[in-house]
Amino acid sequence: MPSLEVNVARVESRSALWVDRGLLEKLPTLVSIDHYSSVVVVADKGAARATSRIQASLQLSSSSILAIEGGEGQKSVDGLVHIWNFFVDKKLDRKSLIITVGGGATSDLVGFAAASFMRGVAFIHVPTTLLAQVDASIGGKSGINFKGIKNLIGSIAQPCAVIIDIDTLSTLPERELRSGFAEVIKHGLIADANYFKEVASQNCAQWSPEELVSIVFRSCDIKKRVVEADESEQGPRKTLNFGHSIGHAIESYTLENGPPLTHGEAISIGMIGEAFISYRLGKISQEDLSAIERGLENTGLPTRLPLPISPDRLRELISKDKKNVSGRVKWTLLNAIGVAVFDVEIPEKLIHEALSHIQSGGSCA
Numbered sequence: 001m002p003s004l005e006v007n008v009a010r011v012e013s014r015s016a017l018w019v020d021r022g023l024l025e026k027l028p029t030l031v032s033i034d035h036y037s038s039v040v041v042v043a044d045k046g047a048a049r050a051t052s053r054i055q056a057s058l059q060l061s062s063s064s065i066l067a068i069e070g071g072e073g074q075k076s077v078d079g080l081v082h083i084w085n086f087f088v089d090k091k092l093d094r095k096s097l098i099i100t101v102g103g104g105a106t107s108d109l110v111g112f113a114a115a116s117f118m119r120g121v122a123f124i125h126v127p128t129t130l131l132a133q134v135d136a137s138i139g140g141k142s143g144i145n146f147k148g149i150k151n152l153i154g155s156i157a158q159p160c161a162v163i164i165d166i167d168t169l170s171t172l173p174e175r176e177l178r179s180g181f182a183e184v185i186k187h188g189l190i191a192d193a194n195y196f197k198e199v200a201s202q203n204c205a206q207w208s209p210e211e212l213v214s215i216v217f218r219s220c221d222i223k224k225r226v227v228e229a230d231e232s233e234q235g236p237r238k239t240l241n242f243g244h245s246i247g248h249a250i251e252s253y254t255l256e257n258g259p260p261l262t263h264g265e266a267i268s269i270g271m272i273g274e275a276f277i278s279y280r281l282g283k284i285s286q287e288d289l290s291a292i293e294r295g296l297e298n299t300g301l302p303t304r305l306p307l308p309i310s311p312d313r314l315r316e317l318i319s320k321d322k323k324n325v326s327g328r329v330k331w332t333l334l335n336a337i338g339v340a341v342f343d344v345e346i347p348e349k350l351i352h353e354a355l356s357h358i359q360s361g362g363s364c365a
């Protein structure tokens with residue numbers, strides 16, 4: 001079965017990563033649970049089917065499973081305390097194993113709870129959304145939101161394994177699948193032009209489960225290489241932020257003012273804004289910019305804001321991004337399709353041009 005190993009030097013840890021169908025039934029062959037003093041599962045209530053499969057496969061009692069609400073709203077101090085209380089009630093020790101099941105918000109929250117409990121207890125991610133499979137579950141970022149700022153408190157701690165069972169996507173709403181495809185397309189744009197062409201060639205709902213195994217594996221492989229090169233995001237890991245400076249501003253705005261866009265929808269529009277900046281700086285051609293727009297549209301993702309948001313308001317939100325240094329925005333841009341550059345500073349006027357470009361009805365050049 002397709003597998004990878006993510007090796008990071010900083011803490012000399014490694015994560016085994018498997019991608020295939022039907023993996024949850026094979027868990028006993030992938031994880032030696034006898035190694036651990038106890039095993040608990042913290043699972044998103046929305047991932048009940050995957051959780052039952054894990055429970056049956058590892059023969060766990062119901063009392064070793066904590067079901068939590070999924071979503072960003074849980075990534076709070078209260079959410080964290082709820083999980084720590086469960087760990088204390090279950091008498092976890094340093095040799096215990098925690099299995100997280102659900103989307104990216106669950107792996108962020110429970111990964112942080114595990115990484116901070118007793119200075120770190122082993123954990124395995126079982127991501128059940130495409131977004132979590134290709135992004136949140138790889139690379140060890142975990143944390144909670146604080147004072148209205150996403151992931152303000154957190155850590156980087158690697159899971160001991162990531163187990164991606166593509167069958168968990170069969171019940172994923174199409175809008176959530178599309179949201180994950182924004183990150184898949186981003187992987188192509190920052191690292192592999194051929195991969196971009198391939199994954200942006202059709203509506204994402206048309207891929208078969210077998211094709212999704214291959215797509216998820218290739219995206220994980222791209223992300224693994226980036227994380228291995230720079231676990232702590234001092235350099236190349238910043239390339240993963242392509243589309244996210246503008247995208248996070250759009251996501252925050254629509255969360256507060258509604259109707260909310262998914263992360264992937266906001267990042268898709270953000271990638272158009274940041275590809276436009278790359279084009280205006282002469283880094284990519286107008287044909288490249290059009291190909292990126294077409295690719296996102298083929299997939300079913302938006303390329304323009306669904307409602308007008310004033311460029312000034314978006315600019316204000318961009319300035320609050322925690323990626324900024326000394327108040328200056330450091331952009332990740334494209335030097336070509338498949339090649340990203342990071343820490344680029346650009347004139348203020350160009351930011352406004354890009355924010356006008358993504359308004360509905362904006363034109364390509």
Ligand code: GLY
Pocket residue numbers: 135136138139141237240241
């Ligand atoms: N989600 C981007 C990263 O893991 O660096």
